[in-house]
Amino acid sequence: MVKVGTSTLSYPNGKLNFQRIDKLAGVLAGLQKKGKKIILVSSGAIAVGSGKLGLSSKPTDLAEKQALAAVGQADLMKVYQKLFESRNQLVAQVLLTRDIVTVSERRKNASNTLDALMQMDVIPLINENDTVATDEIVFGDNDTLSAYVASLVKADLLILMSDIDGLYSADPKVDPEATIIPLITELNGALEKTARGSNSNFGTGGMITKISAARVCREAGIPVSITNGAKPEILNEIIAGKPTGTLFYWTKKTVGTKIV
Amino acid sequence: MENNYRIIFRIEIDTFFDEQGNLSLQKMEHLVMVCTNMRNAGFQVLMVSSGAIMLGTAKMGLPQPPTDLITKQAIAAIGQTDLIRYYQMFFDSFDQIVAQVLITRDVLSIPVRNKNARMTLNKLLEKGIIPIINENDSVSTDDIILNDNYPLTLIVAQLVKPHAIIINSYKEGKFSLIVKNNPEIIDITEEDLFQLAVRIKSDAGIATEINFDCKTRKSLKPTLPGRYNSLAEVPMISGFPQVLTLS
Numbered sequence: 001m002v003k004v005g006t007s008t009l010s011y012p013n014g015k016l017n018f019q020r021i022d023k024l025a026g027v028l029a030g031l032q033k034k035g036k037k038i039i040l041v042s043s044g045a046i047a048v049g050s051g052k053l054g055l056s057s058k059p060t061d062l063a064e065k066q067a068l069a070a071v072g073q074a075d076l077m078k079v080y081q082k083l084f085e086s087r088n089q090l091v092a093q094v095l096l097t098r099d100i101v102t103v104s105e106r107r108k109n110a111s112n113t114l115d116a117l118m119q120m121d122v123i124p125l126i127n128e129n130d131t132v133a134t135d136e137i138v139f140g141d142n143d144t145l146s147a148y149v150a151s152l153v154k155a156d157l158l159i160l161m162s163d164i165d166g167l168y169s170a171d172p173k174v175d176p177e178a179t180i181i182p183l184i185t186e187l188n189g190a191l192e193k194t195a196r197g198s199n200s201n202f203g204t205g206g207m208i209t210k211i212s213a214a215r216v217c218r219e220a221g222i223p224v225s226i227t228n229g230a231k232p233e234i235l236n237e238i239i240a241g242k243p244t245g246t247l248f249y250w251t252k253k254t255v256g257t258k259i260v
Numbered sequence: 261m262e263n264n265y266r267i268i269f270r271i272e273i274d275t276f277f278d279e280q281g282n283l284s285l286q287k288m289e290h291l292v293m294v295c296t297n298m299r300n301a302g303f304q305v306l307m308v309s310s311g312a313i314m315l316g317t318a319k320m321g322l323p324q325p326p327t328d329l330i331t332k333q334a335i336a337a338i339g340q341t342d343l344i345r346y347y348q349m350f351f352d353s354f355d356q357i358v359a360q361v362l363i364t365r366d367v368l369s370i371p372v373r374n375k376n377a378r379m380t381l382n383k384l385l386e387k388g389i390i391p392i393i394n395e396n397d398s399v400s401t402d403d404i405i406l407n408d409n410y411p412l413t414l415i416v417a418q419l420v421k422p423h424a425i426i427i428n429s430y431k432e433g434k435f436s437l438i439v440k441n442n443p444e445i446i447d448i449t450e451e452d453l454f455q456l457a458v459r460i461k462s463d464a465g466i467a468t469e470i471n472f473d474c475k476t477r478k479s480l481k482p483t484l485p486g487r488y489n490s491l492a493e494v495p496m497i498s499g500f501p502q503v504l505t506l507s
Binding site for chain 2: 023034049053055062063064066067070071073074075077078081090091092093095096097099100106109110112113116120122124125129131132133184
């Protein structure tokens with residue numbers, strides 16, 4: 001299960017980075033052909049919508065954001081479909097809201113749909129359904145959404161791709177000594193403090209949402225990899241088990257126990 | 261240019277398939293042109309379109325739509341991407357921006373959802389964008405079970421309070437028109453629709469124009485559920501009849 005952020009898919013001006021998406025589609029289609037079941041959670045709808053309507057800055061008003069998301073999601077799907085289908089890989093769009101966590105009927109339906117798609121060898125492309133999601137029921141960021149979906153489908157691995165290389169020991173912009181923590185086996189307060197300090201400015205997420213995602217996956221015993229999306233080929237290395245970025249790997253003992 | 265009239269086009273995708281079961285892109289393009297034309301005339305236009313399952317079925321090379329619910333939901337998720345891509349391709353060619361809005365029935369019962377859906381749709385309409393609406397089949401099963409998107413059309417009508425609903429009928433060049441608070445379904449030709457689009461911005465409004473000006477108008481005979489004798493008796497939601505079964 002792979003999640004890509006807006007910063008991976010687009011240039012700072014909001015226009016899509018087609019070459020990178022093309023590479024990503026190539027790598028994912030390749031993995032699927034090798035027998036892996038892939039699910040892609042993709043942000044970027046609002047950025048694409050803004051680009052299409054020629055807006056220079058990111059909208060702040062909620063209704064405006066939702067309208068742009070509805071315009072952008074259609075465009076984003078078109079691009080994905082084109083790039084995946086050129087590799088003979090079928091994709092399907094699945095838009096979810098937070099009630100897959102709280103409403104059992106929704107959870108069952110979402111889970112059934114995703115399972116059926118994977119059985120048909122189709123790659124589900126997931127995003128939050130921005131047009132009906134609200135402050136109260138919003139995931140807010142696709143890191144958390146992808147963690148819940150990973151739990152729902154009992155994924156073997158969740159890979160969060162963004163514009164940073166991994167979780168640093170301190171804020172690399174402030175502390176030149178900061179290094180990437182390659183392996184984390186347990187969550188604790190100190191770690192969350194580090195994450196909060198190194199919160200970056202991109203997308204809606206940042207490190208803190210990645211830690212939240214890790215917490216959700218910890219409950220389900222799913223490992224989480226945080227890596228840079230600039231080179232989608234890195235996915236092959238991660239899946240082959242080569243150390244890249246930060247890996248959260250839960251030992252059986254810690255799964256389901258309280259975080260201290 | 262804006263005349264503040266809102267219309268919903270309710271599209272049954274079957275219209276675009278020929279006898280051999282092939283999708284006719286020409287027919288789809290033509291309908292997109294009709295919708296864009298109404299928009300250009302100053303109407304605010306929404307589209308409620310089915311078709312995800314039929315297109316998904318075609319894409320997966322299945323002889324007919326699957327019958328079990330879970331496969332249907334999966335097929336709908338596959339077909340929706342094609343549906344929106346075709347619409348977008350054709351609307352783009354007429355320089356009309358569209359947006360995809362997938363909703364579930366709880367937009368009526370959950371207040372925050374209701375507010376958000378209304379806000380999004382109003383914002384899109386305000387910007388001159390045509391929202392293309394379908395049910396979010398991957399998490400909901402209501403329309404799939406019903407196999408009819410008229411209930412969804414009524415939900416959208418509750419949200420955006422349109423002045424009329426236009427239905428593309430199974431015959432080419434024919435549309436059915438339901439005007440708000442008028443318990444009648446009016447058979448209207450494409451030519452009438454264009455005439456209407458030209459005239460409507462001047463004065464009185466759709467109801468007047470329809471009632472007095474459309475010479476070719478004739479009422480369809482709707483098939484009514486047993487307990488009703490005429491469409492006038494059928495309860496109205498948002499000014500539109502609750503049931504719609506065209507003969």
